[in-house]
Amino acid sequence: MSPEINLEEQFQARIDAGQKIEPKDWMPEKYRKTHIRQISQHAHSEVVGMLPEGNWITRAPSLRRKVGLLAKVQDEAGHGLYLYSAAETLGISRDEMYEQLHTGKAKYSSIFNYPTLSWADIGAIGWLVDGAAIINQVMLTRTSFGPYARAMVRICKEESFHQRQGYEIMLGLAKGTPEQKEMAQDALNRFWWPSLMMFGPRDEDSPNTAQSVKWKIKRKTNDELRQQFVDITVPQAEFLGLSIPDPTLQWNEERGHYDFGEIDWNEFWQVVKGNGPCNKERLAARVDAWEEGAWVRDAAMAYAEWKEKEKIKKAV
Amino acid sequence: MDQNLYNYLLMLGDNSMILGHRLSELCGHGPSLETDIALTNISLDLFGQVRNIFQYAAKLNDQESSEDSIAFLRNERQHYNCILVEQPNTDFAHVILRQYLFDQFQLLQLNFLLQSKDEQLKAIAAKSIKETKYHIRFSSEWCKRLGQGTEISHNKITTALELLYPFCNEFFETTEVEKEMMERGIGPNLEELRVQYFDNVTTLLNEAGLSIPQTPFRVSGGKHGRHSEHLGYILAEFQYMQKTYPNMQW
Ligand SMILES: [Fe+2]
Ligand SMILES: [Fe+2]
Numbered sequence: 001m002s003p004e005i006n007l008e009e010q011f012q013a014r015i016d017a018g019q020k021i022e023p024k025d026w027m028p029e030k031y032r033k034t035h036i037r038q039i040s041q042h043a044h045s046e047v048v049g050m051l052p053e054g055n056w057i058t059r060a061p062s063l064r065r066k067v068g069l070l071a072k073v074q075d076e077a078g079h080g081l082y083l084y085s086a087a088e089t090l091g092i093s094r095d096e097m098y099e100q101l102h103t104g105k106a107k108y109s110s111i112f113n114y115p116t117l118s119w120a121d122i123g124a125i126g127w128l129v130d131g132a133a134i135i136n137q138v139m140l141t142r143t144s145f146g147p148y149a150r151a152m153v154r155i156c157k158e159e160s161f162h163q164r165q166g167y168e169i170m171l172g173l174a175k176g177t178p179e180q181k182e183m184a185q186d187a188l189n190r191f192w193w194p195s196l197m198m199f200g201p202r203d204e205d206s207p208n209t210a211q212s213v214k215w216k217i218k219r220k221t222n223d224e225l226r227q228q229f230v231d232i233t234v235p236q237a238e239f240l241g242l243s244i245p246d247p248t249l250q251w252n253e254e255r256g257h258y259d260f261g262e263i264d265w266n267e268f269w270q271v272v273k274g275n276g277p278c279n280k281e282r283l284a285a286r287v288d289a290w291e292e293g294a295w296v297r298d299a300a301m302a303y304a305e306w307k308e309k310e311k312i313k314k315a316v
Numbered sequence: 317m318d319q320n321l322y323n324y325l326l327m328l329g330d331n332s333m334i335l336g337h338r339l340s341e342l343c344g345h346g347p348s349l350e351t352d353i354a355l356t357n358i359s360l361d362l363f364g365q366v367r368n369i370f371q372y373a374a375k376l377n378d379q380e381s382s383e384d385s386i387a388f389l390r391n392e393r394q395h396y397n398c399i400l401v402e403q404p405n406t407d408f409a410h411v412i413l414r415q416y417l418f419d420q421f422q423l424l425q426l427n428f429l430l431q432s433k434d435e436q437l438k439a440i441a442a443k444s445i446k447e448t449k450y451h452i453r454f455s456s457e458w459c460k461r462l463g464q465g466t467e468i469s470h471n472k473i474t475t476a477l478e479l480l481y482p483f484c485n486e487f488f489e490t491t492e493v494e495k496e497m498m499e500r501g502i503g504p505n506l507e508e509l510r511v512q513y514f515d516n517v518t519t520l521l522n523e524a525g526l527s528i529p530q531t532p533f534r535v536s537g538g539k540h541g542r543h544s545e546h547l548g549y550i551l552a553e554f555q556y557m558q559k560t561y562p563n564m565q566w
Pocket of ligand 2: 076130159162
């Protein structure tokens with residue numbers, strides 16, 4: 001038996017025993033690469049996710065809502081920071097990760113390629129998108145890679161606050177004037193299917209699942225998570241008095257779950273491939289912020305170096 | 317109603333509100349995640365101050381009013397902020413310098429308000445001043461970074477300084493309302509703050525390797541409701557929901 005195989009067996013045994021893998025521990029190259037990919041894409045999603053909601057900050061309808069939304073979008077920036085830091089422990093720099101995002105090499109969650117067209121979309125995103133994210137992320141609090149699991153614990157607390165805030169916006173609209181209710185229904189209509197898409201392809205089209213289960217990145221399959229989301233969300237929509245845009249949606253007594261319709265997989269893959277309603281704009285906004293910020297980052301670096309030299313001069 | 321105190325509160329609130337709005341436009345577009353978070357934080361603090369001030373103003377008002385009716389339902393001529401704070405986010409240098417020039421004034425003003433004869437205002441100042449101290453640490457550090465950083469950053473902040481500095485005199489042009497507030501011990505003597513302000517600004521600019529522009533101060537009018545053309549567009553966006561869907565709860 002080669003020493004490499006031995007190491008890999010020991011490694012898997014540690015994961016199986018529920019131990020956390022830390023950055024300095026030995027790990028198979030594939031484990032490292034997979035985690036860099038997944039954590040950085042997660043970080044990019046947090047950061048790109050600031051854009052659709054940021055779109056309504058300047059037009060928020062009340063001071064209370066404005067402050068709530070600003071704080072939420074700021075939290076997402078914070079999530080981006082923790083996750084980039086977690087990925088950096090695996091030996092990739094933040095600049096490299098940005099580079100991958102800007103060149104399209106790294107993906108981010110497709111949900112953020114849909115436009116926010118009314119204030120109600122801010123409610124719908126909090127309720128559905130943060131809601132779907134929580135389901136994924138609660139699972140990830142127990143993943144095998146320590147820094148990722150710990151980042152998730154911090155992030156999940158804030159995400160559930162976001163979800164409640166979004167639901168509360170929806171509740172206000174649903175119980176408001178007919179115009180407000182219509183706005184809420186329209187937002188649900190547009191965000192329902194993209195939210196279901198957040199759980200990824202069907203299990204039979206998701207080749208990575210077995211490996212991910214072994215490393216505890218995944219404890220449930222995409223379809224199981226999607227089902228869980230539907231089961232939680234349908235009663236919430238009923239409580240709002242809004243209808244889910246799926247005529248086939250129905251409680252299945254036998255399964256103890258809701259049956260629901262088929263996702264438009266053509267749309268799903270189109271958005272993944274970059275042809276969604278806002279892919280170009282989202283990426284352009286990130287690239288612009290980065291490029292226009294270059295002189296600022298250079299200045300900060302030059303100033304820090306200058307300060308350092310001054311300090312040494314004084315010491316001498 | 318105490319009309320002069322009410323109008324004074326609008327002046328205070330509008331400065332924070334319009335600057336808070338300008339900063340909120342940047343959320344998600346900052347040059348780095350860290351600066352994005354910091355600028356959003358300042359925006360959040362400013363809107364927090366606005367809420368405190370307008371909630372107090374709403375109580376003073378005899379007519380039915382609320383923080384939101386005050387914030388969202390006035391026209392351009394009924395806003396009393398200084399013109400500096402409505403200047404656009406041309407680039408990061410403009411954002412930082414605008415912030416510093418405001419923070420320096422706000423700090424001196426809040427310092428006085430800590431001893432205001434108006435108890436409510438005193439309480440609001442006590443809370444706000446901690447935030448403002450943090451804001452000015454951020455903005456003055458960045459002024460130095462940009463001023464002493466690279467040739468490009470130095471040129472950019474110099475351009476910003478030439479545009480923005482001439483607006484600063486407006487802080488100290490005492491209106492009738494402010495005169496009365498001073499006489500009642502509610503608001504500061506702005507002439508006294510002026511000296512301190514320009515001393516502090518000059519010191520910081522020197523540290524940042526920048527010199528005071530020789531451009532004369534601009535004719536102003538923000539505190540009388542005469543604004544730059546920017547404000548109308550800010551309000552069109554800021555008031556969009558309240559104007560399109562009047563009388564609704566959100
Ligand atoms: Fe998040
Ligand atoms: Fe969130």
